[in-house]
Amino acid sequence: MATLRAVQGHGNVGICALSVSVAKERHLAVAGALWRNFFPFLKSLRLSQTPSSQLADTAAGYTLLALEIPSSAPPDLQPQPVVSMMQLFAWDDMVTSQLVSRYLSHLIPNSVLTDSFNGIGYSSYQALSIRAWIRCVLQMYIDQPVSAINKTANEPMPTEQLVELTRLVFKLPEAENILMKARVDQKSYKQDPKNALLQFIKAAGTTYGSLQALSEKSAMVTKCQEYIGDILKYVKPYLTKRGPVEGLQITYRTIGYLVRYWALILATSKGQQLLFRIIDYLLLPHALFQQDKGLLPAMLAAIRETLPLFLQASISDTVLF
Known part of the structure; x- marks a missing residue:
């Protein structure tokens, strides 16, 4: 009887193992079907401008x-x-x-x-x-009309x-x-989120300034570049369309914080290219004035509001400009 029970026990283990194996195969088959039949359609929608x-x-x-x-x-x-x-x-x-x-x-x-x-x-x-x-x-x-009126309450x-x-x-x-x-x-x-972004930029700059070792500073510069990516590309639609007002404000305020609090980072060999692009895209006359037109009021207001940030960076001990 003991031998029979032992055989039965081994048999139960084998049955359980077989059941698990069958279940895994079924799960794999279902998962494969989901990828094969539905994922191509899902992937084709990922660049939709109005995603659900x-x-x-x-x-x-x-x-x-x-x-x-x-x-x-x-x-x-x-x-x-x-x-x-x-x-x-x-x-x-x-x-x-x-x-x-x-x-x-x-x-x-x-x-x-x-x-x-x-x-x-x-x-x-x-x-x-x-x-x-x-x-x-x-x-x-990005999707807000360019003609939208800037009223804080609205x-x-x-x-x-x-x-x-x-x-x-x-x-x-x-x-x-x-x-x-x-x-x-x-x-x-x-x-x-807007203020959170500004505080994060400021915190990253403060953290960099507290580092002592050259290797740590170099690693932090690389990490900060990863964080912001091609930031001017992200705000380009606002600059191209000259609006909406809120878009221009968040552009100049964020980049102003970047220049002000990342002055030490932008002064490095890795950061200088971004600094030059910022000046070229946001501050030089050819970027600000449309042909045969003066400076748009919305852009003038954004520059006037954030100019102190750029100036504070220029008179810092790094002398950026």
Whole structure:
């Protein structure tokens, strides 16, 4: 009897193992079908200028599917399907900020996802997510009519999604570390993504100024470049259309903070190219005046408001200009 029970026990283990194997095969088959039949359509919509919230939700779901069953993802997403999905829906500057904001809000809180990036040694995950957030904040007025009148009382409020993304980004270890070193209190602007962006820029500059070792300074310059990406590209639509007013304000205010508080960074060999582009794009006459026209009132107001920031950088101990 004991022998029979032992045989039965081994048989039960074998049956359980077989059941698990069958379940895994079924899950893999279902996942493969989802990728094969629906993902191409989803991918074709990612550059839509009017994406639905369901598009971001579904893309986030596929990203988690790639995290759980990476082998089920199609060949064009391999060998790191999660990274490929993030590049498609979060880190591509061509994707609308609305889609990116909602997509990242689903994924940043996922600790398993964060651990997976750490596991494969993909250290740029946080920096690229911070960059995506910066772009989302800067482009929050992209779809607003150029003729919109600037009245503080009527200024569009940031979407709840952008407020939530700001909160989540500031919980990323890299962002938390920078804010902590600069002793920045998040409570005062947690509902205001624009002010949060300014405080982050200021904190990064303060952190750089506190570093002593040359290697640390060099690494911080590189990291800051990762954070802002091609920032002038993000605000180019405002400059090209000369509006809306809020777009010009957030452009000059943000870049003004960048020049003021990143003066030491922009004075380095790595940062000088960006400084020269800022001067060329935002301050030189050929960029400000339209042919046969004077300086537009909205742009003049934005420059007048932020000029002290640029001047404070120019008379700092780095003498930028």
